[in-house]
Amino acid sequence: MRLIQNMCTIAEYPAPGSAAAAAAAAEGCLGAAGRRLVKIAVVGASGVGKTALVVRFLTKRFIGDYERNAGNLYTRQVQIEGETLAIQVQDTPGIQIHENGLSCNEQLNRCIRWADAVVIVFSITDHKSYELIGQLHQHVQQLHLGTRLPVVVVANKADLLHIKQVDPQLGLQLAGVLGCSFYEVSVSENYNDVYNAFHILCKEVSHKQQPSGTPERRRTSLIPRPKSPNMQDLKRRFKQALSAKVRTVTSV
Numbered sequence: 001m002r003l004i005q006n007m008c009t010i011a012e013y014p015a016p017g018s019a020a021a022a023a024a025a026a027e028g029c030l031g032a033a034g035r036r037l038v039k040i041a042v043v044g045a046s047g048v049g050k051t052a053l054v055v056r057f058l059t060k061r062f063i064g065d066y067e068r069n070a071g072n073l074y075t076r077q078v079q080i081e082g083e084t085l086a087i088q089v090q091d092t093p094g095i096q097i098h099e100n101g102l103s104c105n106e107q108l109n110r111c112i113r114w115a116d117a118v119v120i121v122f123s124i125t126d127h128k129s130y131e132l133i134g135q136l137h138q139h140v141q142q143l144h145l146g147t148r149l150p151v152v153v154v155a156n157k158a159d160l161l162h163i164k165q166v167d168p169q170l171g172l173q174l175a176g177v178l179g180c181s182f183y184e185v186s187v188s189e190n191y192n193d194v195y196n197a198f199h200i201l202c203k204e205v206s207h208k209q210q211p212s213g214t215p216e217r218r219r220t221s222l223i224p225r226p227k228s229p230n231m232q233d234l235k236r237r238f239k240q241a242l243s244a245k246v247r248t249v250t251s252v
């Protein structure tokens with residue numbers, strides 16, 4: 001798999017409301033080779049495993065240690081409901097927690113504005129990282145006023161239950177209150193949960209990008225199609241014809 005690092009996309013992303021932002025939004029749904037593009041930002045406190053999560057998703061591998069992250073952008077392709085989408089994943093520097101709340105610098109805000117969806121990560125071994133989730137979710141929604149951005153909350157380091165500070169159940173409850181999906185994962189031990197967390201987000205964005213088409217397609221696949229009266233009529237007539245023939249054959 002090829003990983004493309006490309007910091008320019010984020011650094012040059014125009015401020016919301018500007019003419020440049022409108023033009024970017026118009027083009028923004030298409031990636032390389034004309035594929036639909038899904039942009040995902042991964043955010044959370046420092047040390048919760050954001051880089052490990054992104055690398056695991058992209059390469060299937062868990063690599064123990066990384067340089068402290070300055071924010072890298074990676075690209076890969078995924079299959080969603082039979083369509084190949086280009087997805088860009090933005091790893092972000094850990095958010096600092098101050099006594100009076102979040103400290104999000106402009107680089108992080110740009111990443112969040114740029115994104116079509118956000119993964120908020122906390123570690124079950126770090127209660128402070130969990131305490132951040134509510135504020136972070138609020139901050140994300142504020143930067144996307146007027147739209148409901150798809151967000152998934154990920155509780156990482158599920159393999160470290162013996163030193164847990166947060167019951168993963170609390171993460172599930174909080175995600176429910178915030179209206180987000182929730183995944184408990186161990187980036188170090190399980191690839192599938194990591195994949196599923198990203199996959200569900202891509203699916204949500206993909207459906208959002210096709211507001212008129214997809215729900216209709218989904219609705220029609222859920223509602224059983226009424227049987228055509230003509231078809232039933234045809235079947236009845238066919239049966240009648242068949243039994244008449246059988247009768248004729250047996251009577252001969």
Ligand SMILES: Nc1nc2c(ncn2[C@@H]2O[C@H](COP(=O)(O)OP(=O)(O)OP(=O)(O)O)[C@@H](O)[C@H]2O)c(=O)[nH]1
Nearest residue numbers: 046047048049050051052064069094157186187188
């Ligand atoms: N046991 C265990 N360790 C993990 C897991 N995920 C990440 N780690 C470890 O947690 C540490 C921090 O991981 P990073 O991916 O660098 O965390 P980060 O959130 O990107 O950190 P910053 O760059 O500081 O924001 C590393 O030593 C990882 O090996 C996990 O699922 N289980």
